[in-house]
Amino acid sequence: MRERTVTTAEHRDPGPGGTWSRRAVVSGLAATPVLLAAACTGGGSGSGGSGRSGKSPAASRAQVVVTPADGSQTVDFTKPVTVAVTGGTIGSVTLTTADGKPVAGRLAGDGSGWTSSGKLSSGTGYRLSVVAADSDKVQTTRTAAFTTGAPAKTFIGSYTPEHGTTVGVGMPVSIVFNKPVTDRATVQRGITVTASPAVPVAGHWFSDSRLDFRPESYWAPGTRVTLTLALKDVEGAPGVFGTQVRTVSFTIGRSQVSVADLSSHTLTVTRDGRVTQSFPIAGGSPQHTTWGGKMVISEKLLQTRMNSQTVSLGGEYDIADVPHAQRLTTSGTFIHGNYWSNPSIFGSQNTSHGCIGLHDAQGASDGGTPAARFYNSSITGDVVEVVNSGDRTVSPSNGLNGWNLDWAAWKAGSAI
Numbered sequence: 001m002r003e004r005t006v007t008t009a010e011h012r013d014p015g016p017g018g019t020w021s022r023r024a025v026v027s028g029l030a031a032t033p034v035l036l037a038a039a040c041t042g043g044g045s046g047s048g049g050s051g052r053s054g055k056s057p058a059a060s061r062a063q064v065v066v067t068p069a070d071g072s073q074t075v076d077f078t079k080p081v082t083v084a085v086t087g088g089t090i091g092s093v094t095l096t097t098a099d100g101k102p103v104a105g106r107l108a109g110d111g112s113g114w115t116s117s118g119k120l121s122s123g124t125g126y127r128l129s130v131v132a133a134d135s136d137k138v139q140t141t142r143t144a145a146f147t148t149g150a151p152a153k154t155f156i157g158s159y160t161p162e163h164g165t166t167v168g169v170g171m172p173v174s175i176v177f178n179k180p181v182t183d184r185a186t187v188q189r190g191i192t193v194t195a196s197p198a199v200p201v202a203g204h205w206f207s208d209s210r211l212d213f214r215p216e217s218y219w220a221p222g223t224r225v226t227l228t229l230a231l232k233d234v235e236g237a238p239g240v241f242g243t244q245v246r247t248v249s250f251t252i253g254r255s256q257v258s259v260a261d262l263s264s265h266t267l268t269v270t271r272d273g274r275v276t277q278s279f280p281i282a283g284g285s286p287q288h289t290t291w292g293g294k295m296v297i298s299e300k301l302l303q304t305r306m307n308s309q310t311v312s313l314g315g316e317y318d319i320a321d322v323p324h325a326q327r328l329t330t331s332g333t334f335i336h337g338n339y340w341s342n343p344s345i346f347g348s349q350n351t352s353h354g355c356i357g358l359h360d361a362q363g364a365s366d367g368g369t370p371a372a373r374f375y376n377s378s379i380t381g382d383v384v385e386v387v388n389s390g391d392r393t394v395s396p397s398n399g400l401n402g403w404n405l406d407w408a409a410w411k412a413g414s415a416i
Contacts, residue, residue, distance in 0.1 A: 060140035062088025062132040074149030077122045077233065081105070083114040088134040090114055098125035122233050122241070124148050151233070151241040155179035157191075157211075159227060160298070160400070161380065163248040168381030169218040169255045170296040172400050173227050180208040182237040184415035187211070190234045190242065196224045204405070204413035206397040216407045218383070219252040221272065256382045258374075260335070260356050262290060263388035265347045267335075267358070269377065277377065279370040280347025282338070284354040288313075289391035291333055291354070296400040297382045299327035300375065302364050306334075313353060323364035324375035328356075328384060329399040335384055337364065337371030346370070356386070 065084045068075045081103075083093055089111030095103040095118075103126070104118040120126070130142040157175040161167050173193050181187050184205055193201045193213040197220065203213045219225070226249045231242030258269045262283035269277035284290035304325045308316040311332040323337035337360025338346075345351050346359045360371035367376065383403070386394075396402045402410060 058136075058138055060088065060132070060138040061134040061136075062086070062138075062140050064130050064132050064140060064142040066128060066130065066142060066144045068144075068146045070144035070146065072146040075120075075146050077120040077124070077148035077151075078235075081116040081120070081126070081128065083128075083130050085112050085132045088132050088140075091131040091133055091139070092129075093131075094129045096127055097121075098127060119233070120148055122148050122150050151239075151243075153179075153240040154243045155181070155231075155236050155240050156242070156244055157229060157231065159229070159248060161250050164250065166251045166253045166379065168297065168379050168383065169221065169252055169257070170294070170383035170400070170403060171219070171250075171252070171381030172296070172402055173213040173225065174400055175211045175229075177209045177211075177236070179240055180237060181211075182208065183235060184208070184211075186234055187231065187236045187242070188415045190229070190231045192228045192230075194226050194228075195219070196226075199223070202407075202411045202414055203416075204402060204410050205415060206402075206413070210397070212400075212402050214402055214410065216410075218255070218257070218403075221252055221255050223252040225250055225252065252381075253379060256378065258382070258384045260290075260384055260386045261388055262350055262356075262386065262390070265350070267356070267374065267384075269374070271377075277373065279358055279374055282341070282345045282347075282352055282357045283350040283386070283389060284352050284356075284391070285350050286390065288353040290350075290352075290356060290386055290389040291329065291391055291394035291398075292386050292389045293393035294383055294385045294401060294403040295328035295333070295394060296403070297326045297328065297335075297378055297380050297384065298400050300378070300380060301325040301327075302375075306332075306336075308353065311353075316353065321362065321364075323360045323362070324358075324369075324371040326375060326378060327399070329394060329401065331398055333394075333399075335374070337361075337369065337375070356384075 063086045067082045081095055093105060093114045095116055103116055105114050105116045107114050125147045128144040131139060133139045155177055157177045160174045161171055188203050195201060199215045201213050201215050203211055205211050229244045229246045231244045234242040236242055254272055256271045258267055260267045260281060265281055267279040267281045268275060303321045303323050305320045306322045307318045308314060325334045325336035327334055333354055335356040338357035339360050339362040343359050358371035358374060360369045366372060393404050394401050396404045
């Protein structure tokens with residue numbers, strides 16, 4: 001059976017010699033199908049007739065079957081709408097949402113059937129109108145209304161950063177899905193990240209549940225970044241569909257990039273191209289070295305508990321009130337205040353279990369300590385680059401640290 005695409009509706013008009021010819025109707029001009037001319041004037045809305053005085057209109061021999069049936073609820077939105085005709089041919093079909101948005105379809109070459117080709121949406125009402133005629137050109141019409149159901153299995157993406165926030169120049173867009181994604185390309189096509197002023201942005205899959213976006217270099221200060229999630233009815237894995245339709249925007253603040261040199265035991269802070277602060281620090285000991293590389297501040301905690309058991313170091317420490325803590329990795333690397341060590345170690349020794357420490361006061365009550373001053377000058381998205389640590393570069397997926405991949409390697413992780 002030969003098929004061809006019809007944008008919204010397709011009409012079959014009587015041509016020369018009583019044969020039928022087809023013409024496609026331009027999309028947007030066919031919200032209501034034009035009824036075919038009856039064999040003679042007169043007749044009811046459902047069929048044409050002879051129009052002769054004293055005789056009832058003849059019923060069309062064309063029989064129309066619509067799937068799904070009129071009045072159906074919770075229809076499977078992944079299956080097409082079909083129209084089948086016996087004893088005649090289809091003249092026109094119009095399928096629209098309840099608010100008039102058309103759905104495309106294909107008419108069989110012999111006019112005996114029609115199948116929707118446009119995607120249906122879940123939880124949506126639809127209206128269908130069909131005009132068909134038998135070999136005597138007696139028309140019949142059929143209308144149907146139905147509603148699609150919701151998918152049984154769904155997935156969503158949790159995103160960083162939050163809408164309306166101001167973040168540092170190193171902040172990527174990071175999306176973590178609550179279900180594994182097997183069709184990465186389809187899901188990635190449903191997500192866009194744009195910047196104003198414009199700059200190329202690429203996605204990188206770290207796993208089947210995490211997709212990050214970033215430009216080639218750090219964002220320019222003042223850039224407005226917009227994340228658009230158009231994942232409703234996107235099939236991320238067999239039978240698992242997205243539900244989100246959301247737009248999120250955030251702003252890039254001033255540029256602050258700090259370098260923690262663990263051989264000189266110094267943290268140097270550069271803001272907008274100018275060195276603004278320098279602090280003595282203590283990094284990881286030779287037994288517990290600190291990761292090297294570029295790390296993005298992903299979380300700020302005025303005080304937090306740090307327990308060595310959570311990082312697989314047994315019972316070596318349990319400090320209930322670590323002040324001015326800023327997270328650098330998911331695995332537990334922080335740059336934070338330290339009130340329990342002798343002040344003389346800062347600027348001279350690396351003694352920690354992998355974190356970077358600055359001198360501080362217990363209770364985070366003294367705003368003049370090095371740890372407090374650095375904490376108060378920082379925002380999430382700022383970059384801390386660790387050098388001369390004696391350890392390997394941090395994994396790009398350990399925290400928001402994709403900057404440790406060059407641009408070619410980053411783009412190689414895109415699914416599209």
